[in-house]
Amino acid sequence: MTGTSEARAGTPSAGRGRRERLRAETTAEIKATALRLMASGGPDAITLRAIAREMGMTANAIYGYFATRDDLVTTLIDDVYSALADAVDTAWANTPAEDPAARILGWSRAFRGWALANPEGFRLIYGDPVPGYRAPEGGPAPDAARRVCTGLAGLAAAAWPHAEPLYRDSTFAWSDFDAGLLDKVRPAFPDLPPAAVALALRVWGHLHGLVTLEVYGHLRRQTASPDKLFQEELDQLLRTLDVPRP
CATH class of the missing domain: 1.10.10 (Arc Repressor Mutant, subunit A)
Incomplete structure (x- = not known):
């Protein structure tokens, strides 16, 4: 043997x-x-x-x-972005479709949790660009970018049945958005109106702003309770959108 x-x-x-x-x-x-x-x-x-x-x-x-250095950067972005997309997709899949609050909270917490666990990766895809980097045609990590964009649109879609009356006076039209963004969002949520896409971007601003401050170390200088701050931001977001809590 x-x-x-x-x-x-x-x-x-x-x-x-x-x-x-x-x-x-x-x-x-x-x-x-x-x-x-x-x-x-x-x-x-x-x-x-x-x-x-x-x-x-x-x-x-x-x-x-x-x-080349650009080949390495493209591979890094693809790995990092795909890991983020997997994290938020898993959180979305593990919450019931009939509970929009749980879906919004789950996706948002997964986004923050991944960012805090992978600060270098977060900075690579959302921080300062790598000087001189030339992305491949179609951009790096196109599938992961589509999945994250679709997830953000999903947050708006989950909230929209409750939030729609708040946005009846919205003047947003499809021409106000980048075609690449619409190519990612509209096939997944064909019934969402332009106002809901604008809402997705505003939700993104709320989440991304606090997470970025935390990842870059700015928030810790101001508060010893960033967890509480993030949770209260989410609670306020649900109240603003009139999304009921279970």
Whole structure:
């Protein structure tokens, strides 16, 4: 049995499996190092040479994993954005459709929770842009961006049966919105009017503003209870939209 195992370990397929595993581990380390450098030095700190230096690799060796810095940044954005989309999609799926308050609260808390657990990733996709970065055609992480946008529209859709009377005087038209945004939102919620899309953006402003202050460390200087502040913001949002609590 031992001889058979040793023979199998020496087969070409075993060698390929080991190389693939090592490559995957090194790729993961490159991405983690890039995020760590960004956290300490800002977006300018993401360079392949700096990452290679941190990892004890040669610059030429790291180019075997990512041909350009922009390839690495695109991969990072795709990974980070997809993780965020997974987190908020899971929260949405785990709340009942007949309970709009629970859906709004669940999605919002998942967004904040993910951001606080992944501050470097949050800063990469929502903070200062990486200088000189050229995104691929269609943008980085198009599927994740669509899912997050759809989730925000879902918050408005959940609230709309209750909030609609508050927005009867809205003057928003489809021409007021970016075509790319509408391409993401309207297929998922074809019955939402322009006023509801505007509402989704306002909800986004409420959530994103507080979370950004917290991720960048500004909120802790002002209050020892950011959790309470965020929860009261959500409670006020539900009251403003006339969404009933269970």
